[in-house]
Amino acid sequence: MIEKFPYGKAPFWLFVIAITSTLVLLAVRRERPPRPDLVMVCFSGAHKAAYEHALPRFEQSRGAKVQVQLANWLSLRTRLQNAMLAGTEVPDLVEMFAGSLGFFTRGPREDIGFLDLTERIRAERLEERMVESRFSLWTARGRIYGIPHDVHPMMLVYRRDLVEKLGIDIDQLKTWDDFVQVGQRVTKDLDGDGIIDRYMLNLPQNGNWALESLLLQRGGQLFDEHGRVAFNSDETVEVFRWYLRQTLGPQPIAHDCGWRQPLMKAVSDGLALFFWAPDWRTYEFQDGLPLLRGKLALMPLPAWHPGGRRTSVWGGTGLLISKATQRPDLAWDLAKFLYFDREQMGRLFADTNIIPPVKAAWNLPELNRPNPFYSNQPLGRLYADLAAETPPVYSAALDAVAHTKFDAAFSRAIEYYKDHGEQGLDQKIRSELSYAEAYLRRMEARAHNLLAKE
Amino acid sequence: MQPIASGRETSSIPPQPSGGAPVARPRRIRQLYTGWAPYAFLSPYLALTAVFFVYPFLNAISLAFYQTNGPRTRVFVGLQNFQFLLTDEVFHTALWNTTVFACASVFLQLPLSMGLALLLNRGNDRIKGFFRLILFSPNLVGQIFVGILFGVLFTPRYGLINRVFHALFQWGLEERWLDNPNLVMPAIVLTSLWIWVGFNMVYFLAALQTVDKNLEEAARIDGANAWQVFWHVTLPSMRHVVVFVVIMSVIGSYQLFELPLALFHENGGFGPDNSALTVIGYLNFVAFNSGDLGLGSAVGWVVACIIFTISLIQIRIARVAKE
Numbered sequence: 058m059i060e061k062f063p064y065g066k067a068p069f070w071l072f073v074i075a076i077t078s079t080l081v082l083l084a085v086r087r088e089r090p091p092r093p094d095l096v097m098v099c100f101s102g103a104h105k106a107a108y109e110h111a112l113p114r115f116e117q118s119r120g121a122k123v124q125v126q127l128a129n130w131l132s133l134r135t136r137l138q139n140a141m142l143a144g145t146e147v148p149d150l151v152e153m154f155a156g157s158l159g160f161f162t163r164g165p166r167e168d169i170g171f172l173d174l175t176e177r178i179r180a181e182r183l184e185e186r187m188v189e190s191r192f193s194l195w196t197a198r199g200r201i202y203g204i205p206h207d208v209h210p211m212m213l214v215y216r217r218d219l220v221e222k223l224g225i226d227i228d229q230l231k232t233w234d235d236f237v238q239v240g241q242r243v244t245k246d247l248d249g250d251g252i253i254d255r256y257m258l259n260l261p262q263n264g265n266w267a268l269e270s271l272l273l274q275r276g277g278q279l280f281d282e283h284g285r286v287a288f289n290s291d292e293t294v295e296v297f298r299w300y301l302r303q304t305l306g307p308q309p310i311a312h313d314c315g316w317r318q319p320l321m322k323a324v325s326d327g328l329a330l331f332f333w334a335p336d337w338r339t340y341e342f343q344d345g346l347p348l349l350r351g352k353l354a355l356m357p358l359p360a361w362h363p364g365g366r367r368t369s370v371w372g373g374t375g376l377l378i379s380k381a382t383q384r385p386d387l388a389w390d391l392a393k394f395l396y397f398d399r400e401q402m403g404r405l406f407a408d409t410n411i412i413p414p415v416k417a418a419w420n421l422p423e424l425n426r427p428n429p430f431y432s433n434q435p436l437g438r439l440y441a442d443l444a445a446e447t448p449p450v451y452s453a454a455l456d457a458v459a460h461t462k463f464d465a466a467f468s469r470a471i472e473y474y475k476d477h478g479e480q481g482l483d484q485k486i487r488s489e490l491s492y493a494e495a496y497l498r499r500m501e502a503r504a505h506n507l508l509a510k511e
Numbered sequence: 512m513q514p515i516a517s518g519r520e521t522s523s524i525p526p527q528p529s530g531g532a533p534v535a536r537p538r539r540i541r542q543l544y545t546g547w548a549p550y551a552f553l554s555p556y557l558a559l560t561a562v563f564f565v566y567p568f569l570n571a572i573s574l575a576f577y578q579t580n581g582p583r584t585r586v587f588v589g590l591q592n593f594q595f596l597l598t599d600e601v602f603h604t605a606l607w608n609t610t611v612f613a614c615a616s617v618f619l620q621l622p623l624s625m626g627l628a629l630l631l632n633r634g635n636d637r638i639k640g641f642f643r644l645i646l647f648s649p650n651l652v653g654q655i656f657v658g659i660l661f662g663v664l665f666t667p668r669y670g671l672i673n674r675v676f677h678a679l680f681q682w683g684l685e686e687r688w689l690d691n692p693n694l695v696m697p698a699i700v701l702t703s704l705w706i707w708v709g710f711n712m713v714y715f716l717a718a719l720q721t722v723d724k725n726l727e728e729a730a731r732i733d734g735a736n737a738w739q740v741f742w743h744v745t746l747p748s749m750r751h752v753v754v755f756v757v758i759m760s761v762i763g764s765y766q767l768f769e770l771p772l773a774l775f776h777e778n779g780g781f782g783p784d785n786s787a788l789t790v791i792g793y794l795n796f797v798a799f800n801s802g803d804l805g806l807g808s809a810v811g812w813v814v815a816c817i818i819f820t821i822s823l824i825q826i827r828i829a830r831v832a833k834e
Binding site: 261 | 588669685690778
């Protein structure tokens with residue numbers, strides 16, 4: 058038979074392999090399981106575990122089957138957007154990361170793949186029941202597309218053992234000026250080798266998230282509530298100047314301790330005494346540094362001015378419902394069940410240290426329990442007390458571009474500060490911010506080509 | 512020169528009559544069979560190429576003249592995308608960064624690969640095989656892995672690279688390779704050396720083994736020193752491989768994307784003040800983060816033209832050098 062095949066042995070065997078593999082694939086092909094009533098995708102393993110624990114109660118009460126899937130947040134965002142625009146199958150509910158909404162709402166309104174939840178949210182007065190400022194993350198062009206999952210107020214975690222040894226009175230650190238004053242005293246080269254061994258504060262040198270958090274605390278914004286560029290302001294100039302002084306000035310108090318293992322080592326070594334800590338990060342310390350149990354504690358951020366705001370925010374997650382869902386009411390009920398069920402919220406806090414934005418949940422026993430890792434402070438209560446003060450963070454279609462331009466402006470300010478110090482610094486910062494703003498206005502003008510189709 | 516055998520000649524079927532005489536039915540069927548069979552074998556490849564290469568290629572031409580919001584909404588903007596690129600400082604920065612990286616690849620990475628290949632070519636086969644594996648292995652793990660690994664190695668104070676520099680030169684313990692715009696490109700080049708030097712070395716090593724030893728020996732007898740032997744005998748003998756590796760390196764450099772993305776994942780691969788942004792990183796950002804597939808297509812065409820032009824120049828230079 059092989060000899061009769063017109064092209065010789067190799068093509069014959071290729072042909073046989075192709076036919077055999079096709080037959081094998083057909084033989085072992087399994088029926089695709091029926092789609093559950095609702096499919097939900099989230100990007101956090103801790104969230105998935107908590108939801109899967111709670112779901113049987115919902116499924117039983119509603120007689121519906123729900124599946125929770127886990128996906129990397131970056132690929133989830135890109136794939137979801139493309140699937141929504143291409144009209145292919147998408148999940149019914151999706152948990153998204155803060156700053157993602159602009160990605161989905163940049164085009165004409167008809168292209169937005171999420172349900173407009175504004176009426177539902179207002180009808181059930183959710184804005185009053187939750188921290189209202191958190192809805193800003195999920196609002197675009199005046200419409201609300203998501204329910205906030207968290208608040209993420211910002212505090213400072215500090216090495217209580219070392220701070221007490223150095224005689225620092227936490228209660229006296231009410232403003233950043235107080236903080237810097239003490240910081241300049243304790244930031245030191247301890248072994249005389251010309252390298253500073255102990256800093257007061259951990260700050261990323263390139264600004265990054267800390268710069269934005271400080272700006273929010275100071276009352277500035279990257280965008281205003283209408284999604285327009287708003288960072289070219291006096292507040293931003295002040296924050297840039299302060300930041301450069303503390304990281305690169307003649308008497309620096311801050312050091313970039315990095316992420317993950319280097320950060321954990323820095324905490325462990327006491328390289329810095331104070332670390333930025335939204336609620337979610339406290340769990341990272343708790344999980345990564347078991348030997349420091351009882352040696353860490355929390356304090357509110359020092360204010361920019363006496364009596365000013367003692368917190369900020371970093372990050373956020375929200376739940377959105379896909380416009381393509383066949384069961385919008387069931388999806389809405391599931392969203393409320395996951396985000397408002399008391400047992401569920403208590404469990405999520407116990408597993409993640411993340412406080413819910415639902416005000417009624419702040420009296421849950423889990424939130425008010427002393428945490429032995431943090432010197433028996435009631436972690437949830439401390440964050441809940443600051444939650445109402447958290448500044449809003451507005452979303453915009455140009456969110457990603459704006460962040461790159463904002464970072465670039467700060468990078469150039471860094472280079473300028475290294476060469477010239479404070480001389481002409483404010484003007485330089487202003488010119489870089491104006492340049493970044495002009496670039497974004499140009500991008501906004503380009504976007505009008507698409508929006509004009511509406 | 513022997514003529515290349517056709518498929519029919521290499522098959523087990525005897526030659527067919529050219530016509531005139533009546534042909535038996537089975538033979539005609541066989542003729543028909545041999546007529547469509549090659550296309551049947553080629554059809555999966557042709558179908559995949561048509562769907563995943565030809566169609567996107569043609570679509571990208573038209574897409575470059577539109578502004579889009581993902582795949583659904585599009586507005587015709589004529590040459591505005593190209594106009595935007597001509598005036599966009601971020602794109603110029605990306606192009607400059609990529610060109611610097613390409614130059615580093617050609618003038619730093621390839622000489623190092625060649626040097627290692629020459630060194631290994633002298634050793635015995637067992638040592639050669641061992642070092643070939645060692646030097647090639649970084650290429651097996653992928654750029655994302657290497658990016659994450661070097662992200663840790665470049666950590667100020669605790670990172671291995673900073674520690675080594677500090678131990679050797681009393682410098683660099685607190686150096687922020689990934690935060691300082693002036694050090695970002697050296698950091699990317701250093702990382703890429705680790706990945707690609709061994710990979711290119713394998714090509715050069717294979718080419719060195721084909722060089723005629725008698726020619727080298729003759730040159731030595733005529734009094735040529737090691738450098739003269741290399742420059743006048745060895746290198747010209749492996750010219751084709753060198754041209755191939757240089758062209759592939761330049762093309763690969765202009766397609767650099769994953770490594771900066773992994774090293775600077777915190778800000779989407781841009782690096783401080785866009786110092787790590789490459790043209791493909793820019794393409795990815797405008798097409799998939801900003802959703803403007805039209806502008807992304809325009810970037811793709813500009814990059815393709817650049818690579819094509821540089822490759823042509825390189826081939827021309829190689830031809831002139833030969834002449």
